Amino acid sequence: MNYWLLKSEPNVFSIDDLKKQPQKTDHWDGVRNYQARNFMKEMKKGDLAFFYHSNCDEPGIVGLMTVTKEAYPDHTAWDKKSQYYDPKSTKETPRWYMVNVTYKKTFSRNISLKELKLKKDLEDLPLIRKGNRLSIMPVSKKSWESILSLVKKN
Secondary structure: OOEEEEEEOOOOOOHHHHHHOHHHEEEEOOOOOHHHHHHHHHOOOOOEEEEEEOOOOOOEEEEEEEEEEEEEEOHHHHOOOOOOOOOOOOOOOOOOEEEEEEEEEEEEEEEEHHHHHHOHHHOOOHHHOOOOOOOEEEEOHHHHHHHHHHHHHO
């Protein structure tokens, strides 16, 4: 099993929005960065992911979700009315992909970026490195467990 962190702006799509979906499942679309897309293509059904709220008053990890469908072409890239439209992506040669995720849990509190940066054993977490703006990133098992210990503390 692999572990991931997926970012979304809560005013666009929040963990509560995911929880409200039928079967608490939705596709994770709109990724338009090649490295993040490649990470998405590595995801396997059953992998776990942190849901991270970004670009808000207090960015942080707010819950958990499970990958329930592996990468498949992102149809929003073909929709001219979508903000994610990309004329270079076609059904024959898709450029962008998405996965399905299912809500698992909302944490009792936000594990803030500030708090994560203070934790000494998270040095391998890409999120806390300066300049890392990826919306999808891998999380090592060590970092995964360290972050979960923060949730259990409170």
